[in-house]
Amino acid sequence: MRLSKTFIPTLKEIPSDAVIPSHQLMLRAGLMRQLTAGVYAYLPLGYKAMLKAIQILREEMDAIGGQEFHLPALNPESLWIKTKRRHIPNLILSIKERDLVLAPTHEEVVGWIAAMHIQSYKDLPQIWYQIQTKFRNEPRPRSGVLRGRQFIMKDSYSLDASWEGLDERYEAHAEAYRRIFRRSGLDFFVVGASSGAMGGSGSQEFMVDSESGEDTVARCKQCSYAANLEVATSGLAGIGRVPENNPVKEFPTPNVRTIDELATFLKTTDERLAKSVVYRHADTPLLILLVGNDQLNESKLSAALGEGAVRPIDAGELKSLTGADGGSIGPIGLKGFRIIADKRLENANGLISGANRNDHHVRNIDLQRDVHLDGYHDLRTVLPGEPCPTCGAPLIVANAIEIGHIFKLGTKYSEALNATFLDESGQSQPIVMGSYGIGVERIIACHIEQSHDEHGIIWNKVLAPFAVHIVAASMNNKETVLVANQTYRALSDAGIEVLFDDRASVTAGFKFKDADLLGMPLQVIVGERGLKEKKIEIKRRATGERTMVPADGVVNAVRSMLSE
Template identity: 45%
Template sequence: MRWSRQLIPTLREVPQEAEIPSHQLMLRAGLIRKLGAGLYTFLPLGLRALRKVERIVREEMNRAGALEILMPALHPKEVWEQTGRYELLRDVMFKVKDRQQREMVLGPTHEEIVTDLVAHEVSSYRQLPVNLYQIQTKFRDEIRPRFGLMRAKEFIMKDGYSFDADLDGAEKSYRSMYEAYQRVFQRCGLRAKIVEADTGAMGGSSSHEFMVLADSGEDGLVECDACSYAANLERAESVLRSAPSFADAEKDPEKIATPGLRTVEEVAGFFQSPPARLIKTLIYVADGKPVAALVPGNRDVNEIKLRRALGAKALELADAATIARVTGAPVGFAGPVGLSIPLVVDAKLRGYRGAVTGANEADAHLRSVDIERDVKVTEFADISFAIEGDGCPRCAGTLRAKRGVEVGHVFKLGTKYSEQLGALYLGEDGQKRPCVMGCYGIGVTRTLQAVIEQSHDDNGIIWPATIAPAEVEVLLINEQHAASVETAGKLVEGLKNVGIEVLFDERAERPGVKFKDADLLGLPLRINVGERGLAKGSIELRARHSGETLVVPVESAVETACARLAELKRACAPGGE
């Protein structure tokens, strides 16, 4: 590849639209360009890197025995209606009509489509297990597309689906995908943290996310500083090592005037107490009935956990009228003492004494509330989010809060979709049973950007050798110097002959511009060919990740570059190879 014949529109300035480093660098290095909100074109070098990620994904799926297929992106809406997800995913699905006014959707995911396929093509236990995957474009109408490929409206995903005869088989399929994912991300040069996750709208029984830690990540997680426990915030459990005790714990509840003070900060300030001394009382409506959820003042209600604790289908915060009716007070003054609706109390409030709560009366709070003495608790349950400093649920360690980007997700789906769509098989005993499913996703375009988010410096991208758009850049410092031109040309040929992908920067540009672009684009190795070195019969070999520069005799340059590159690739090999 000659730079002058390529389309590599590098930018000196940081584009205003890009907020996080990886997005800025993908634009600046000329890898992608924006068409509209959440819509990007891959330019030649961006596409080369993307194809390498896809190849790694494909190789690891095939190695694990999964079979590649390609399903349509355009679906008749009826398939989606069969599972009720036409309604459930209404907001994220792009809907279109064909010329006969038939309603169709652009697929945000493919559980329904693949299960419908298996329902038609698989009928006997002899055909199981089967694991099907595709690498394909998905469409989601994101409310706020941002961060480039991290949250786009159109993106490439590897989605895979396993069908087994029973739970044991499904567990094996799940393990095999879990391990394949570890290999995929290692080979892409990514350090991905595996966290326990909630199954959310997917249904199913358990799931893990592969997260890339990054301050810009949109997902919260906690990890233990002592053991391997890690979970996303929706799912994370945690413990309090001891119940806190606050001032005046021995006294009876006492009403204190707190005119106009509604927020935790305002009330805590008034009582000169930490926010944890407050008990927040939130009124929800669960399946049409009001309930109160109590959490410590320094924590938020985790509605996923609350809904599970209540066994409720629908859950929403009560409106002001309902709150007034249930508590007798305006919003901001609800408290648990004397409430006659069911009270779900966060397990971390067990043993709480000397707490401050709303008084169910405008402009008043109660102090010296003892949760077990003064409150009619319906149920203690874990209904709050874990926070930094909580105890680990698995060991004596402490949880640390982190942010991350989800690059992969594996789910045990169970039989929800196979029952709804009739993916049944005839067992050895002649009985019909639903296939036990798993589903497995990798955000391919997101993975590419996550690599850059994790691997860059102030000067640009630092590509892992396995997915770099090219492996070596040969940089001709002065294109007017005949001996340099000749040597650089020979080096490029020599590298190509041993199978190395070379980008040859032979542009008529100032050396400073070429050096800056080289660092920005960040190929793993760079060979500088210049007059001064050639006078001594040598070139410079520079490693992008370490900044280390070797002076190498011209005749051994190809060999040295090969050896260095092999080392860099080994660094991305899955463990034990």
């Protein structure tokens, strides 16, 4: 491809609204342009890289028996009402004046097709996949393609007659994803994750380390433990019981509103201070007890509570329910609330909490004796340095970018959509489903996040739009033009993808800067100095290493370097 005839609009300056490296470089290198918040147009260079990633996805999905579909982006709203996902916040874009939604994923449509056509256990298992544009009602698009309203996704769905079959398809996808990300040159790791709005019995995320990441993960460097902070646990012990077990006693705490203020007032640590957090679940007031300054993890809370909307109770509502402000709430004498506690408080005594009237607290609380608890759950957020639950080494907590997510959905969607089959005994059973997604743009963006320098992108040979970037230093020198054209034809005839900078209107220095910005694996530089010795320079973009080769040996040299 001749650069003089190719649309690659590079930018000298970093756009002011681009913060993370991948966003900056995808704009500067002319891979894409923003149409509106969270919506991008892919230009020829960006789409060419995207197609490279898509080819890897197709090959690996086909290898595990996947069959490619193309499902409609427009879905009837009724399908999403059946599965109770229509009104999940920040998920679905809807069409005004039509009972239609723009699908962010396709479990509903797959379930609808399966309900019509899967009749018997003999029709199973199935793996259906597609690579298609998706839409999400993202309230705050940011980080370029990492958090958008429109995106390209490989989504696949497994249909099985049993949970054992689902386990097989789930593991097949997990291995396929590992191959996809290895082939894409990504340094990734796998974490346990929350199923969130998808539901189901389990899920894992494929992550890349990045300060730009919007997910947070807890990892152990001594063993393989890793989990999204939404579900991460640690080996931090519970606070246990103390020998003395006196009756509860109320005492004044003037102007004390927080755990820190209470610890200071009592001249103690926060370990035996039971913090009360108030929420409403399915219209029932809920009191959650945590140790001292432990922070409530809302994802864990939602998972523990199951179906039903969960929201914090505001100060005004709390005052009307209890007559007290937030800093004075506690489990003793509290009426009309369901009470649950974090596992660190299991069977604890000697606790101090609010008295449900301002400026007063209660000491000597024994959760076994004094409180009617509706269960203990892991509800707290893990902190850096806490012991790994597997080996005890300190955990690290860091940002990461999700590049893939796999789910064991079970029968949630098949039951809602009446997608059933007859088993070997002739009994009707719900299809057991799995769901598996990869963001295509995220493969590209994460590669750039992990492979760039101050000059631009550093493509690997798998995702690079072109393998070679020829720079003709001067289009005013006849010999340079002749040899550059000959080299271009020779490499192209050899089946090597080549971008040829044959622009006559820009300086050599500008061409070299563009070559580094665009970042193809090899730069073949044709200039007067080298041609005096009948040689051409080859520069490796990743290392900056330069090699002079005979002009008639460029093809072999390039092939050799690309095969490494």
